Amino acid sequence: MAAALCCPVCGNTYADRWRCECTHPLEFAEQPLPAGPAPTFAEIDTREGLWALAGFHPVARRVTLAEGWTPLVDAPEWDASFKLEYVFPTGSFKDRGAAMVVSRAVGLGVERVVEDSSGNAGAAIATYAARAGIDARIFVPTDTTAAKLRAIERAGADAVRVDGSRADVTAACTEAVEAGEGWYASHAWRPAFYAGTRTVAFEIAAQRDWSVPDAVVLPLGHGTLLLGAYRGFRALREAGWVNEIPRLFGAQATGYAPIVAELHGDGTGNGEADGGGANTGTNEAADGIHVREPPRREEIVRAIEGTGGDAVAVGEGATRREHDRLARAGFHVEPTCATATAALRTYRERGVLGPGADVVVALTGSGLKT
Ligand SMILES: [Zn+2]
Incomplete structure (x- = not known):
């Protein structure tokens, strides 16, 4: 049930x-919430993947590819730790949410899931549906990268290309859902998806022996990872496993920055981060976070304000420069991830994050899929 x-x-x-x-x-x-104290890292059976800390989960495991427990590594050039969220079966953190949302769908006896995505979430849902043996129909924008589209189609999903904005893709998808074409496995809407993305917080805390960093910086589109981190750290605090919640910092793409606009107002310089380069136009490089109307907007703003965090818009120039730096340091990620390290530079330059701040940055998608 x-x-x-x-x-x-x-x-x-x-x-x-x-x-x-x-x-x-x-x-x-x-x-x-689990009863009792936090286990030591050695006591956690990481072979259980996302379900290792089962006491927190509102969804029973029905499908898995042993996802989770991504590496947390030092990144000296950034004076931070990187959580390598691109080390997943489909090359993005979206597998956290997909494993749980498809598990819920299977538990409900669903025969076909429907999703809309710029690529990574679609690839994740298509892959977990394939693993579960159920059908998937994924609505994507026409400019989705060829590699992401191939990942969806090779998993046997029916990819529906929609001409128009990202919002038009969602509208086409929800019309199909309302017409009874399938169960909406939405990464933006479904709480099961966030039950999955919460595990990023569980892992960060466990990998640091239940200490939390001062700050977590991550790319921000629909907020699936930011809200997952927020909910996960809150649950850990409620369980008494950690005492604090880190400050949460979002990196948005210039031209697609509704949260920055809400926090700083439109057109102010305060929300912009491009390291002094040309900053006109939109950031087309960060295709994973081209979201202008996130359904959970209010909760994202509350999570950022409530933790003493912030959000900035990162331009295409800064994104491309950081993407090159990451590659040369051994991090083969997609350009969207580079917005997070670019934002970290800005927060440091502005003194929002001091020199001694203990920071974790999430690198969310693989360069192999771009
Ligand atoms: Zn209501």
Whole structure:
């Protein structure tokens, strides 16, 4: 029996729906917490992957590729640690969410999942659907990279290319969902996806023997990883396994920066980060975070403000420069990841993060898929 969902705004509860009748995103009605103290790292069976800390999870494991426990490594050139979120079966952190959301779908007896994605989430859902033996239909923008499209199609999913903006892709997908074409496995809407992305926080804390960094910096589009980190660290604190929640910092792409606009207002220089280079136009290099209307916008803003974090918009020039630096340091990632290390430079230059700050940066997608 799958866990019930509820609306935090109007209080309606449902056995399952992709959003509330009032249009707000839904959450699990009950949030399990493990009893007892945190295990030592040696006591955690990492062979269980994401499900290793089972006491936190509202979703039972039905499909897995043994994902999770990505490396946390030193990055001296950035005076930070990098969480290598591109070391996943499909080359992005989206597998955290896909493993859990497809597990929920299988538990509900779903025969076909439907998703809209710029690429990485679509590839993850298509792959986990293939592993589970269910059908997938993925709506993608026409400019999705060839490698991401191939990852979707090679998994046997039906890729539907939609001409227009990212919002048009979502609209085409939700129309298909409403027409009964499948179960919406949305990385933006489904709480099961965030139950999966929370595990990034569990891993960071466990890999540091239950200490939390001062700050976590990550790319910010729909907020699937930022909100996952926020929810994960909060759950750890509620369980009494950690005492604090790190400051959460988002890196958005210039031209696709609704959270920066909300925090700093449109057109101010405060939200921009391009290291003094030309900063006109939009950041087309960071294709993984081209999101202008994230459904969980209010929660993202609350998570950033509540932790003393911030968000900046990173231009294409800074993204490309950082992407080269990352590659030359041995991190073969997609350009979107470079917005996070570019943002870290900006936060340091502005003194938002002091020289002694203990920082983890999430590198979210593989360069092999670009
Ligand atoms: Zn509601």
